Amino acid sequence: MTDPASWPQESASLAEYGEDCVKQWNNVSLRYRMPLRGFFSKRVKDAAEVEDLTQEVFLHLIRRARGGPIEHVEQYVFQVAANTLRDWGRRRRARNQDAHESFDAEMHQPVTDISPERVLLGKEEIKRVNAVLRGLPERTRDVFVLRALEKKKYAEIAVMMGISVRAIEKHMAKALAQLGSVVDKAGEQD
Missing domain, CATH: 1.10.10.10 (Winged helix-like DNA-binding domain superfamily/Winged helix DNA-binding domain)
Known part of the structure; x- marks a missing residue:
């Protein structure tokens, strides 16, 4: 089942992505990493944030899978992605992160050589x-x-x-x- 063409195209359970947990997670990662990046890239400008959000979705999926099988993996993945994005936005607003200016050593250099x-x-x-x-x-x-x-x-x-x-x-x-x-x-x- 390592061939992407053999992966489920519609609603499927996690079990349909491989025989064991390792193969399932590798295949789920291969199948959804690029679509998730695309989903986040359209909504978040910073590439590092896109990667962090993508990883957060997979972390959530792994935690959730410990509680039992996941049915309808694709819908679940993108529902988790939407919730992750919403939580990320709330955290940014709560911390007022958009108002912060990143430190630039040249721009913030104190004037020390006043003649x-x-x-x-x-x-x-x-x-x-x-x-x-x-x-x-x-x-x-x-x-x-x-x-x-x-x-x-x-x-x-x-x-x-x-x-x-x-x-x-x-x-x-x-x-x-x-x-x-x-x-x-x-x-x-x-």
């Missing part, structure tokens, strides 16, 4: 921004600080300062324009 020149340029940039903020009219500076640093909404700032939302927007635009000019000048110097 003294880069540090000096950064300090100078902060001084220029600070000077621009100090040079702004008090109300404009207050609006900028409340919005950019304290993350207040325009409506909240308007209530706090007793002016309209439109006035807040104008003050914020003025502050951003002044800061933008400093950043533009710094970019031209680089």
Whole structure:
């Protein structure tokens, strides 16, 4: 019964796949491994996961066969596959695995070689921004600080300062324009 052409094509019991357990499991594995991979490949992107799910189905079949013969092997195999896929999906959702980002050493490499020149340029940039903020009219500076640093909404700032939302927007635009000019000048110097 090792010839795939002699294997049952329709519903069959496990016994019809060979004379002893070893031959039965080898033949069942040969018969269903590729169809199971195809089933999982259409639903799971990671090839390693496809192989793991396929193995999980066979593990379940082996455990189940210890309890007695399996009738209608093909239907049973794909019912187990569907349940295995459903359980896999539940585990992924419970662990929020799709939200995880795999570790990439190059991408997650900490920046360790910051040159003294880069540090000096950064300090100078902060001084220029600070000077621009100090040079702004008090109300404009207050609006900028409340919005950019304290993350207040325009409506909240308007209530706090007793002016309209439109006035807040104008003050914020003025502050951003002044800061933008400093950043533009710094970019031209680089």
